[in-house]
Amino acid sequence: QQGKLKVGLMLPYSGTYTALGVAIENGFRLHVDELGGKLAGREIEYVKVDDESDPAKATDNVNKLIKRDNVDVIIGTVHSGVAMAMAKAAKESGTVLIVPNAGADAVTGPMCAPNIFRSSFSNWQPAFAMGEVAAKQGKKRAMTITWKYAAGDESVAGFKEGFEKGGGKVIKDLTVPFPNVEFQALLTEIAAAKPDAVYAFYAGGGAVKFVKDYAAAGLNKTIPLYGPGFLTDGTLDAQGDAAQGMLTTLHYADGLNTARDTSFRTAYATKFKLQPDVYAVQGYDAAQMLAIGMNAVKGDLSKKAEFAGAIEKAKIDSPRGPFTVSKSHNPVQDFYLRKVEGKENKLVNVAVKGLSDPGRGCKL
Amino acid sequence: MKNLLSNSLPLACALILALLGPMMSPYVSDFIVKVMILSIFALSLELLVGMTGLVSLGHAAFYGIGAYATVLGSGKEGGSISTLLPLAMGCAAAYALVVGALSLRTRGVYFIMVTLAFAQMAFFVFHDTKVGGGSDGVYMYIRPVLGSIDLDNRYAQFYAVLAALVFTYGLLALIRRSRFGAALAGIRVNEQRMRAAGFPVYGYKLAAFVIAGALAGLAGFLVASRDGVVNPELLAWHNSGEVLLMIILGGLGHLRGAVIGAVAFTLLKEFLSTQAFVGPLADHWQLTLGIAIIAFVALLPKGIIGIASRFSPRGAT
Amino acid sequence: MLQVQGINTYYGDSHILRGVDVELPASISVGLLGRNGMGKTTLIRTLMGYVRPASGHVKLDGQDVTGWAPEKMARRGIGYVPEGRGIFPNLSVKENLLMSARPGIDGQRAWTFERVMATFPRLTERLSHGGQQLSGGEQQMLSIGRALMTNPRLLILDEATEGLAPLIVAEIWRVIADIRTTGIATLIVDRDWRKVLAHTDRAVVMEKGRIVLASESGALAASPEALSALLGV
Amino acid sequence: MDIGTFLVQCLNAVQYGLLLFLVASGLTLIFGIMGVINLAHGSFYMIGAYMAFALSPLFGDQFIVMLVAGVVLAAVFGYLLEWAFFSYLYQRDHLQQVLMTYGLILVFEELRSILIGNDVHGVKVPPWLDGSFALGDLMSYPWYRLFASAACIVLAIGLYWVVNRTRLGMMVRAGASNRDMVRGLGIDIRRLYRIVFAAGVALAALAGMIAAPMSSVYPGMGASVLIICFVVVVIGGIGSITGALVASLLVGFVDTFGKVFFAELSGMGVYVLMAIVLIWRPEGLMGKR
Amino acid sequence: MNALLGVEKLTRRFGGLVAVNAVNIDLHQGEVHAVIGTNGAGKSTLINMLSGEIAASEGCIKLEGEEITTRAQSRRARDGVGRSYQRTTIFPEFSVHENCRLSAQAAAPKPWAIWEASRRCATSNAAAEEALAAAGLSADAQRIAGTLSHGAKRQLEVAMCLATRPRVLLLDEPLAGMGAEETERMLALLTQLKASHAILLVEHDMDAVFRIADRITVMVNGTVIATGDPDSIRNNVEVRTAYLGEE
Ligand SMILES: Nc1ncnc2c1ncn2[C@@H]1O[C@H](COP(=O)(O)OP(=O)(O)OP(=O)(O)O)[C@@H](O)[C@H]1O
Ligand SMILES: Nc1ncnc2c1ncn2[C@@H]1O[C@H](COP(=O)(O)OP(=O)(O)OP(=O)(O)O)[C@@H](O)[C@H]1O
Ligand SMILES: [Mg+2]
Numbered sequence A: 001q002q003g004k005l006k007v008g009l010m011l012p013y014s015g016t017y018t019a020l021g022v023a024i025e026n027g028f029r030l031h032v033d034e035l036g037g038k039l040a041g042r043e044i045e046y047v048k049v050d051d052e053s054d055p056a057k058a059t060d061n062v063n064k065l066i067k068r069d070n071v072d073v074i075i076g077t078v079h080s081g082v083a084m085a086m087a088k089a090a091k092e093s094g095t096v097l098i099v100p101n102a103g104a105d106a107v108t109g110p111m112c113a114p115n116i117f118r119s120s121f122s123n124w125q126p127a128f129a130m131g132e133v134a135a136k137q138g139k140k141r142a143m144t145i146t147w148k149y150a151a152g153d154e155s156v157a158g159f160k161e162g163f164e165k166g167g168g169k170v171i172k173d174l175t176v177p178f179p180n181v182e183f184q185a186l187l188t189e190i191a192a193a194k195p196d197a198v199y200a201f202y203a204g205g206g207a208v209k210f211v212k213d214y215a216a217a218g219l220n221k222t223i224p225l226y227g228p229g230f231l232t233d234g235t236l237d238a239q240g241d242a243a244q245g246m247l248t249t250l251h252y253a254d255g256l257n258t259a260r261d262t263s264f265r266t267a268y269a270t271k272f273k274l275q276p277d278v279y280a281v282q283g284y285d286a287a288q289m290l291a292i293g294m295n296a297v298k299g300d301l302s303k304k305a306e307f308a309g310a311i312e313k314a315k316i317d318s319p320r321g322p323f324t325v326s327k328s329h330n331p332v333q334d335f336y337l338r339k340v341e342g343k344e345n346k347l348v349n350v351a352v353k354g355l356s357d358p359g360r361g362c363k364l
Numbered sequence B: 001m002k003n004l005l006s007n008s009l010p011l012a013c014a015l016i017l018a019l020l021g022p023m024m025s026p027y028v029s030d031f032i033v034k035v036m037i038l039s040i041f042a043l044s045l046e047l048l049v050g051m052t053g054l055v056s057l058g059h060a061a062f063y064g065i066g067a068y069a070t071v072l073g074s075g076k077e078g079g080s081i082s083t084l085l086p087l088a089m090g091c092a093a094a095y096a097l098v099v100g101a102l103s104l105r106t107r108g109v110y111f112i113m114v115t116l117a118f119a120q121m122a123f124f125v126f127h128d129t130k131v132g133g134g135s136d137g138v139y140m141y142i143r144p145v146l147g148s149i150d151l152d153n154r155y156a157q158f159y160a161v162l163a164a165l166v167f168t169y170g171l172l173a174l175i176r177r178s179r180f181g182a183a184l185a186g187i188r189v190n191e192q193r194m195r196a197a198g199f200p201v202y203g204y205k206l207a208a209f210v211i212a213g214a215l216a217g218l219a220g221f222l223v224a225s226r227d228g229v230v231n232p233e234l235l236a237w238h239n240s241g242e243v244l245l246m247i248i249l250g251g252l253g254h255l256r257g258a259v260i261g262a263v264a265f266t267l268l269k270e271f272l273s274t275q276a277f278v279g280p281l282a283d284h285w286q287l288t289l290g291i292a293i294i295a296f297v298a299l300l301p302k303g304i305i306g307i308a309s310r311f312s313p314r315g316a317t
Numbered sequence C: 001m002l003q004v005q006g007i008n009t010y011y012g013d014s015h016i017l018r019g020v021d022v023e024l025p026a027s028i029s030v031g032l033l034g035r036n037g038m039g040k041t042t043l044i045r046t047l048m049g050y051v052r053p054a055s056g057h058v059k060l061d062g063q064d065v066t067g068w069a070p071e072k073m074a075r076r077g078i079g080y081v082p083e084g085r086g087i088f089p090n091l092s093v094k095e096n097l098l099m100s101a102r103p104g105i106d107g108q109r110a111w112t113f114e115r116v117m118a119t120f121p122r123l124t125e126r127l128s129h130g131g132q133q134l135s136g137g138e139q140q141m142l143s144i145g146r147a148l149m150t151n152p153r154l155l156i157l158d159e160a161t162e163g164l165a166p167l168i169v170a171e172i173w174r175v176i177a178d179i180r181t182t183g184i185a186t187l188i189v190d191r192d193w194r195k196v197l198a199h200t201d202r203a204v205v206m207e208k209g210r211i212v213l214a215s216e217s218g219a220l221a222a223s224p225e226a227l228s229a230l231l232g233v
Numbered sequence D: 001m002d003i004g005t006f007l008v009q010c011l012n013a014v015q016y017g018l019l020l021f022l023v024a025s026g027l028t029l030i031f032g033i034m035g036v037i038n039l040a041h042g043s044f045y046m047i048g049a050y051m052a053f054a055l056s057p058l059f060g061d062q063f064i065v066m067l068v069a070g071v072v073l074a075a076v077f078g079y080l081l082e083w084a085f086f087s088y089l090y091q092r093d094h095l096q097q098v099l100m101t102y103g104l105i106l107v108f109e110e111l112r113s114i115l116i117g118n119d120v121h122g123v124k125v126p127p128w129l130d131g132s133f134a135l136g137d138l139m140s141y142p143w144y145r146l147f148a149s150a151a152c153i154v155l156a157i158g159l160y161w162v163v164n165r166t167r168l169g170m171m172v173r174a175g176a177s178n179r180d181m182v183r184g185l186g187i188d189i190r191r192l193y194r195i196v197f198a199a200g201v202a203l204a205a206l207a208g209m210i211a212a213p214m215s216s217v218y219p220g221m222g223a224s225v226l227i228i229c230f231v232v233v234v235i236g237g238i239g240s241i242t243g244a245l246v247a248s249l250l251v252g253f254v255d256t257f258g259k260v261f262f263a264e265l266s267g268m269g270v271y272v273l274m275a276i277v278l279i280w281r282p283e284g285l286m287g288k289r
Numbered sequence E: 001m002n003a004l005l006g007v008e009k010l011t012r013r014f015g016g017l018v019a020v021n022a023v024n025i026d027l028h029q030g031e032v033h034a035v036i037g038t039n040g041a042g043k044s045t046l047i048n049m050l051s052g053e054i055a056a057s058e059g060c061i062k063l064e065g066e067e068i069t070t071r072a073q074s075r076r077a078r079d080g081v082g083r084s085y086q087r088t089t090i091f092p093e094f095s096v097h098e099n100c101r102l103s104a105q106a107a108a109p110k111p112w113a114i115w116e117a118s119r120r121c122a123t124s125n126a127a128a129e130e131a132l133a134a135a136g137l138s139a140d141a142q143r144i145a146g147t148l149s150h151g152a153k154r155q156l157e158v159a160m161c162l163a164t165r166p167r168v169l170l171l172d173e174p175l176a177g178m179g180a181e182e183t184e185r186m187l188a189l190l191t192q193l194k195a196s197h198a199i200l201l202v203e204h205d206m207d208a209v210f211r212i213a214d215r216i217t218v219m220v221n222g223t224v225i226a227t228g229d230p231d232s233i234r235n236n237v238e239v240r241t242a243y244l245g246e247e
């Protein structure tokens, strides 16, 4: 019937986020291979574009996929600013876009569209969950610290919402200019203010450095450090002892011990000789969502409404646990509280069940 | 004869582009639009670097400001080109006036760094505060329009950008051959002597700086109208650096060099990162692009434009 | 010591030196005369190794050194005071001198910092000034001092007295005379042909890239017709 | 802010400033003194950090031995690099160096990705420097940071001495202003520059190795230090080591207190500082000319 | 006769060093006023202050009775103060003709008129040709300035000064580097120019100075030690010991 399905992978293949891009692609390919390399009977042809995590080049890069390669679907990306530009282009061209990581609230907020989906999370979500956890633990005064950029602001806002709803109070928001990693001054501020808890939003090299500096300053003994899972995901090896015992919230964890997760992990490990992480799961689920939509329209992507409808109605059987998508196309999912033990983010319990992003600003 | 040929060559290129415009696939025309915008941007920097000897590492600031002005000025209802274009160029020129007035006190590497500093300040204003939507940027609801020219239309976009490029090139070509341009060249070579001869050097440099800023603002206007989104990265230093690389690659001191550099740099990168052309090597485009650039520097001391003189019989000195 | 044989030098397309032969024996002073633009500086730059001749040979102590790098020539005992001085503006006077200090080819250090100071007392007051801040004449002294610090056996002076006050010029000619007596060979280019002829053993006149006359300095000084024909005086 | 906190913040500022100097020191040589616009400086720093990552398992506790080995390796590497890519650039327009070093950045970054991968890795603090000492009732300060500061001070003094007090330093500075003249004085400028370039690379790598246990190693780490290094060298006045040191400390203070008092716009801090310094003193704090 | 350029108590310090110390000089049209003095006496510094290249620490400069002490250098140049440099300051990349034309264009009206080609500016071309002819460089007009020999560059230096059509000429060692013939030509030129210009000549070539100077000022260490006609200077004991040396 139809020809190959062209899937555009617009992910970071160079720069800081390269590892994430690779994990997402691997996860995506894993599920496609599980389905025999075909979605709704159509073979897949991949087109890769390195987005360099540079929003300034995002429109050009996404246009390569849309206009040059005429892809049917775009998967991407990690960086929020880039994802925003992609969402804009996807909205204008009508190409299906599945965001496998970037958490910018706006993607499923004001920028939401019938053809834009997210298989990961919104920045608001894990942060809100952490806020609730912190409040439940009886913390009263918290400080937040993050890079000064949109993702950080959104995460901090989510934490504040959850924490203050539970009766806590955020006494001060600290920020470091992006991507500066010199934290001593702010650690000193934290030590001087003596809050009950600190919420931090960092990722990658910054997360490693922050957690290590926090421990080196001796603060981890007295003031618990909370954060969304990115603070300790994929970085534990580098963080070493400094991260031990830290609590984070995320929609994925080590030691879920569900059949679904175990089979995913084994398959991933065998195929790529690597341990999967949350990014791999998000990539994997992007493929699942695409498959569901494709099956519903029998491979005919021009039926936009049915495609979206199928995904909206579906329960996606993710390694993270089943989830659905909200009206604004963001996952409605459980958030786990996890604790760092050794080199794993061990599941403690479910922090918030079926948490849905408010999708503020979305008119779907 | 030779002169005539060299003068009409750019015009011929523009004509060919104009004729081919309607025949191009959306991607090709989009790509050409991108290269043309970059060419305008590069030309505006060429006025500073190649013609006046002022190496700026903050030129992206004017580009970004032009782009932001366009988006912020257009509001929810969209705006007219006739107001947004002057707004974009005006904002960029105004910032260039401030930056130029202050930074022209310094010279050489210090000038490079002061311009960088001012660009970074502008960058952080957009990145760290809410004026422009923060680090993720803002988008434009409706693209600028003027009468029947709607920049949402890809042909309108193509011809508008082409016209802007021709305008920029023509303007700079005029400046180059004029007394103003000769004075700038003199300043590049020997500022002290220019002052002794009676040229108000500071004024000349400032004028060049502001014109370059306004033209970069023009490029910014075009890029915002094309993309419909802007973000702080437009102002980032590596963007300034990249356009500088383009004009060096093309060959300093020639308008054509700036355009050739923009074309070559973009094409090269496009080529090396496209699987269809280089296969799995595309994953390592950084490596191949890096090697290509190193090879260019090693083999072409005068930039790509130098190839011509290299193969002409008596060019080498 | 140094021989130049059949040198042809080009700058791009222009043929500047046309078959130049010059002999610079050890311990002998040679004056190089000629009008502006006749190729004096080019000859010097060629034998120093800054410019590679298209043909011909430069021989040092009988060894073919054509195309040797300037630093190698300098280390073999050639001191160079270039036209336009070549002071290092970012170094102080003292540093300008110290950085170039080296023993001569015979291992002797006849010229020391102190001796240069004694020769150019004016510099003593300017030791910590940057090279840029010196007056023109002061720079000239520094340039000569710097070349002397390398303890050369052949000192090349290209317009070494340009911009110097008469008193200093006299002093420099005295120093040159001094140097001559210590057995250092010199090659002198100067616009004051009288002084050149008075202070050299031999004189060579260039015209349009050729050597048109080579004779004893005294003999040339005594033949005004030759001088006016060749130098326009 | 009470006085105790204030003092700790000052300590933070000084300490950060010294660290900056450490990273910028190599650039002071290559850019400040030799006059080569070297954008690849960040890459050399990155190479050092990754070297620490790769070498530390081999050397175990012998941290200092590892540093020495790393410095030697980096110097050899720098020497070869200068020979292959820079030796013919001095006579050309300075901007050619910009292009060349940009190409090198891309190559190094991709090679790193191919050889080591893209994960974040930690580097162990040597055991004899592990641990912290208490500073006030809540804070403590890692010994390793003090070690890094001390290393930097030693380096600063050493560098100052070599550049300003030795003949080698004079020759190098002379070479930066007039290569031909230096050659005419019997100095082999090409070899000299190769050595200095190697030294600059070695310094950058040393900084990377010392920083690695604190900052961990990650993709793109080179790019993030590049600009700040240039800022430091330029604020200080190109070619002045004391200037670079003073500038580092200034930047340290501005950055530290900027984060505390003007969180919103602290990213601008160093750039505002640079603009003010250069408008006030167009040749940098301690620059000549 | 009124002084075209007058200077009162002009002083310049560099840190502790007083390079020019309370110098008074009057330059008149029709007169070559030579300033001689030891190296580092402050002659170039004096010219630098007169032309506006550096600011005076103290004192006052008047052009036709109007004070110009703080006037910008470029403005002074357009008002008719032209100078040459002791160290050649040309545009090495441009042709000899372009060097002069560019200098001449400073005075051309409407510099912003970008539709007019620089090459076609008739007045500037005329001024350039005239200056080149005066300096004896007409034959080399099309050569690239950087490839000239040292002496020819010195000639060009003076030609560029002339091309701006100044009324006051401040010449810093114009004879340096010139051969015998060129020296003669330059002296003839100065003699011819002095009728319509005020000329300040800094020079170390004493034969030349005594031949053409109408008045001589002698500086030592920033201070004027003598001013007067050539004969009185030649016989001044102080000048002989401090500057000329006993011959
Ligand atoms: N870089 C160059 N390129 C082309 N021609 C040059 C270059 N340098 C010098 N020339 C030409 O070479 C010829 C000889 O110049 P050179 O400098 O050797 O003369 P000179 O005898 O030293 O004169 P002067 O007494 O003026 O110093 C001159 O005609 C000059 O114009
Ligand atoms: N920018 C400066 N900074 C410090 N000192 C300076 C500066 N410029 C000149 N000087 C000093 O001022 C004094 C006068 O210098 P100037 O150049 O005026 O001398 P001059 O009379 O022209 O000498 P010459 O005949 O050698 O050219 C010198 O001692 C010089 O070292
Ligand atoms: Mg000469």
Ligand SMILES: [Mg+2]
Residues within 6 Å of the ligand: C135, C136, C137, E043, E044, E045, E086, E172
């Ligand atoms: Mg002088």
